[in-house]
Amino acid sequence: MKNFAKLFTDLDRTTKTLGKIKALIDYFQKVSDHDKLWSIALLSHRRPKRTINTTLLGTWASGLSGFPPWLFLESYAVVGDLAETITLLLPEPQELSDESLTYWIGFIRALEPLTIEEKKEKVLWAWNRLDQTERFVFNKLITGGFRMGVSQQLMVKALAKHTGTRENIVAHKLMGNWSPDVGSFAELLLSEEQKDISKPYPFYLAYALEEDVSILGNPHEWFAEHKWDGIRGQIIIRDRQLFVWSRGEELVTDKYPEFATLLDVLPDGTVIDGEILPYKDDRPLSFNHLQTRIGRKTLSAKLLKEVPVSFITYDILEWQGEDIRHWNMLDRRKKVEEICANPHPVLRLSPLVYFETWQQLAEERARARDLFSEGIMLKRKESVYRNGRRRGDWWKWKIDPFTVDAVMIYAMHGAGRRANLYTDYTFAVWDGDQLVPFTKAYSGLTDNEIREVDRWIKQNTVERFGPVRSVKPELVFEIAFEGIAKSTRHKSGIALRFPRIRRWRKDKPAAEADQLENLRKLL
Known part of the structure; x- marks a missing residue:
């Protein structure tokens, strides 16, 4: 796990393509073929099945850390990621482990048939044997939220250099229904024999x-x-x-x-x-x-x-x-x-x-x-x-997207690095003299605009409903979308396809936002 945790750190520390490729090649040269296979699987989004309820993980971490549940939940709300919150709040490990990535993948998968108490005992034992970075990777794997800052294409480039194989051949071999449980690294990438007749080509x-x-x-x-x-x-x-x-x-x-x-x-x-x-x-x-x-x-x-x-x-x-x-x-x-x-x-x-x-x-x-x-x-x-x-x-x-001018009426915190900012917004249009919510959007603003909107939301909150804030209906945004359909799930009766914020209409008062009738005409 130490090598994989180091790879995770090395990839996180650079935004340069050549730096990421070098980190991957260095890693592949160090680890066993089994670890190579599981690393490729994880980078290809073939994650192990989640075997523990995340609520239980939070409860156990809260108990082990000594923090009361309410403070653990408040910390989680600020951090925005359960795996990271657990990693930050756990006490120092008692004994460091030297087991491989493959070992810990097997450990996580073996938890599935156990009782809750048996799972708790195993997880606490694991937390006490991993350093902070290893814990973070372990927590990401066990919560099912593992992602690494490298694209499939970069991994293909690194594997091509590592194996001395052409990139298009490597990319093709990684397609289809392969699993680290069946076969070996050599069979996956070095064998000339094509066993899987269903294997597609990379798009x-x-x-x-x-x-x-x-x-x-x-x-x-x-x-x-x-x-x-x-x-x-x-x-x-x-x-x-x-x-x-x-x-x-x-x-x-x-x-x-x-x-x-x-x-x-x-x-x-x-x-x-x-x-x-x-x-x-x-x-x-x-x-x-x-x-x-x-x-x-x-x-x-x-x-x-x-x-x-x-x-x-x-x-x-x-x-x-x-x-x-x-x-x-x-x-x-x-x-x-x-x-x-x-x-x-x-x-x-x-x-x-x-x-x-x-x-x-x-x-x-x-x-x-x-x-x-x-x-x-x-x-x-x-x-x-x-x-x-x-x-x-x-x-x-x-073609150019459809657009509509809408009023922000609700806001929620984002996730990850934006967990302490309000970045998830609900928008409404006019139905007569009433504002009717019709879509949510959370992308399209610059970082500076996000911070400005966040300050405005905190100063103009009308009510709170758990993590949701109702705000004064004053800010207008142009919402772009690719398509529109009828919906029985939304009060407005419509649903948008790929909605996103195109621009902040500081030039427009809320009274001049679009009417629901205009959206119905698009149907």
Whole structure:
């Protein structure tokens, strides 16, 4: 655990990419293969299952620290993180441990079948054997909130240097259903044999285009297509089996039974990249329709009929069992067009947008919402299919968001480093002469603005409801959002998609904020 705790500290102390990569390489060179595997798993968000209720952890920590429960809770409210609060308040350890990361992962997992008293005895024993940084890591793992300040892409770079393997190969090997419990570090990263036939490829992600599109140069060097508003996915056909993966590395084959017919359409050894999109009567539906299927454990015949899905194909990554990501976009597009040549209700080709000038493309982008599209995707014709988010060859040129001017009426403390500031706000619009809450937002302000708003909230609180403060309805903010839907859960009857603060409207009094009727018209 000492090596992993040191890695945690080293990564936290630098914001430089090369510094983080060096820290990871140094770590991988020191530790056992088992610790390497678990470190990779943790950095890939494969955390061990939580085995203890966090309320119990807080109670035990309060007792061991000697602080009364009310003071422990007050400290927790200020710190904003349970694992850190426990770490700060516990007394010094009685005997330091030298066990590995793998040992402590096994320790945490072995707690699950124990009684509460047995769990308490084990956890107190662990706290008394770990130094402060080790305790913090242990607490993060046991509460299920572990995160480390390094991206998957940086870890891939470090592992590529450590193993002497190309980055795209490492990124591919880390995809899919692997577990530290099965196999070894060598089998995961060094073996040439491909055991998991369901394994997807890392997704290539586009950068947001925030400058004038003309900076991309000659329009004829680019493909353009609509950015469809669904769920990015890959469909894999290997050994005459079908697998459907989402961009979040979730195997979702059972959630989209419509795709089973593709076993009769796509040849063996094919992997295609595209969008899972609600599609009916030969036209796409909004993302709100798809949301009615997301998270459902069972899909009724009625729901499948009301919200059928299609796979809108963008790209091809594997053909006849061969990885063809190194083909240029022109050649991959030709192959995709061949595959999707025959009309099919489930497998559809994402059509290209033909344009001669950037102005023509801007006009097509302007009508994107009518097509339930989020804007335009631009892909350089000579580009290969890379992994992760890379600048230069793929860009997303999204349409401008919807906006509404709203009044802040409630505020709550943030979390983490913002735990002592009010950063979580509830906003309202006018319904006649009444302010009706309709959304929450907590991002979009600068640090200076957050501190200014925090001071104002503390000076203009009307009532307190536990952690929530009701404030004078005076501050107006412009709220940006991507979509709007009906909602029975909210008093306003609406729900926004991806709401965030666009700007603080210091120029506008509360009386001039928007009306609820204007939002209803958007529906």
